[in-house]
Amino acid sequence: MRVLVSGGAGFIGLHLLETLLEQEQHLHVSVLDDFSSGSREQLENLQNRHHQRLRLIEGTVTCPQTCMQACSGQQAIVHLARQSCAPHSLTDPFPSAAIHIQGSLNLFWAAYRQGVGKIVYASSHKVYGDSSAVPLAENSLGKPLTPYGVSRYTCELYAGLMHRQYHIPTVGLRFFNVYGPGQIWGEQGPALVTSLIAHLSQAQEPIIFGNGNQSCDFVYVNDAVSALTAALHRDIPAGEYNVGSGQRFSVNEICEELQTILKRRGLNADIPPRHLPQRPGDMHHGLAHTALAAAELGYSARTSLADGLEKTVQWFVHLPPQKQQSILENFQRTLQTSPRNTP
Structure with missing residues (x-):
């Protein structure tokens, strides 16, 4: 089986590649990535270990010709390419539109023209926007709160059209807050969990937007990858599926748990967070209803938050000290320039 993974050098992409290449010896994988935020070094390390089954296509989904070439000979596509780390889409709405709308359409159309048999793509819980439903089922859509959310929802609309009019099976996974080793950037800036760890481990005040009582559904990256592999291999109805843990925790609770873990390692992590004004467009609560994914994908989150x-x-903490410091400094610069409501 030949599979194209767009954004394969990114956080989720690298974990997916590791799983596919280690566990499925019959697979040949091509990666389309422009390294705007992904790790060339980690991808090349994977290439060295699996050079006969892993091919790199350096380019961007915003180029139709590159997408057409990349889709040639592929049997399935996993579309993970997304807007790179910054800026927040309320500050600059164009990157998210370029990647998630134009880039996704380029890839979907190329898949159709090249006879690709299936498309699995990443969406986001940001499509739920101002929905007040708890938990959020797949039909609980509200109005997106940011250009990023609009771009993700538009991608879903195009995917649905590709299935209805061009008969390509399209499966969208609405990821909630994916976290885990290797994550630097989240959907709209520094990844929350990594940012808290970076600050606390360096005896710096962790930065929290708002009062910290906002709650999120956090899903470990290996669980997100299990949903992707199931969507790739199972014959399931086209459409969108939530991928979360089915539990929610406040940002304050996440910070406190990290303080406990770091203190067990002998670090002085008893540092009160610095609360900045709530960012416009942030969702106040998010909890995934995962029954549909459980029924169709056989999905369940197996990794506890702890x-x-x-x-x-x-x-x-096992990164080289200079790497830890570099991540912290990049986070601090970005967090200080994030869009905020006036206090």
């Missing part, structure tokens, strides 16, 4: 945070801390 275990996932422990593994993420272990990854970060």
